[in-house]
Amino acid sequence: MYFEEEQGFLKQSLKVEKKLHEVKSKYQKIEVYQSAELGKILVLDGNAMFCEKDEFIYHEMLAHVPMCTHREPKDILIIGGGDGGVAREILRHEGVKVDLVELDEEVIKVSKEYFPQVGDWDNSRLSVMIESGMEFIAKAADQSYDIVIVDATDPGEISNELFEATFYAQVNRVLREDGLVAVQGGSYWMDLEGHKQILETVGRPFWIAMPYTYPMYSYPGTNWNFILASKKYHPTADIILQRADLLEGLQYYTSDMQRAAFTVPKNIKKALLGIAKN
Template sequence: MKTTEIREFHTPTSGIFFRAKRRVLSEKTAFQKMEVYETTSHGRVLLLDGLVQTTEKDEFFYHEMLVHPAMMAHPRPRDILIIGGGDGGALREVLRYRIRSAVLVEIDARVIEVCRRLFPGLTSSFGDERVEIVVDDGNRFIRQTDRRFDVILVDSSDPVGPSAVLHQRDFYAALKKCLRPGGIIAAQAGAPLFHLEHLRKKRIFLKKLFSFALYYLGPVPTYPGGLWCYAFLSDRVDPRKRLRKKVPKKLKYYNSDVHHGAFALPEFMRDRRRR
């Protein structure tokens, strides 16, 4: 059988490749092109509109770093909202804590359906009784709901493309209204090596919206540049202070040392403006 090669360009002339053993699925949903490949190197790989979203081998880097810094910094996270995250990975990490409820708002029902079938390691938490799945546009949901949350996780795709709105000022201003006092937002923010100017501009409005608006970093080997940026947003909680809770067991990447190390930004990302 001919092997298929998956390629993702990170610049117009460079990127990563995987040789797939087979294509498991390829379809056009109402929102995007979705493909799943079986690979030797990375297990199953999910692509949306041609971009690698998740691989079975390295998804833990991303999901642990999106979820645990906020969950560990909050003294008592009870009600959680996830915007996006239809692959289930962020939800799995959230349910490692004794929470009361988790609402996941994913725009594309097919992502959920396909991941439940093809990524069982990611979607095991969808059946948990504390979980509510809402198929809706996250940006619309947050403007209509009167529910309030302790931790909100924005598990969107990249700032360039269909998720662009989830990276803009208006979205974060509306999201802030969904937080309880003392609440925390953590959001996927993009690739420092490729979206640096975007990250600089975003930091300016985030710092106006939140008392603590900090970027933090972690590796994701299959994402562009291998280094990923997240935003931690809160009016009350400084994530660089001592953490209050025991770290969940069986994590592969995150621990409290990693937590504090992640907020140390390289020179090329330093904020030169004083607050």
């Protein structure tokens, strides 16, 4: 039995033993599969989000790259991220407060049940709100966050507005003057045109906008991209080495890995000329 996901020219099939859970929430279909080699797999609307064996890669790279680029991050906003993984990673940093705004309460419920180790739900520095990210950020005060992390599903019905310019204008407004944002940016590898469009939209209000790479077994084509957009700090010049390399409990991320992830193949660099800002 396979869990199959198609992406352009490629179909990836992960061996699974059985489906553990399926529920149709108000917003999407949520499934959990069991795989012998990969552990449990979380699937939203037919797209694998992560498996137990690789979730640390996605969550460490989405959390620690912005956290170790900002000089003194205190107030963090996560839009989406209802599985709890990005919040868990951010809460490894001392003295940080996290607001997590998830649209779909059912994602949190399923995650707590099937992936309890992915979350750090009882941490007193974490506030969880069930609300649309777009609506939440429209009401948030100017310059109230140091870092915004957008951990949504791929562009589609429920997350489309999180890939639009009006949303990033709001992100820019709620960020302090040295703030930065990290967001899932598709894949310059699997879909260069789609990636260019997201990079252009996210980066428009910012000084710096650069893609970085992370590998996930559970994604078709394996290598996908986050985008870091920033008002001041540069993700390879301004890494806070102590914070990056002395953090306990990490399995993937190091300061060297941060630098490596921003290294773009020569042909892609050329394709992103005038769109990437660095």
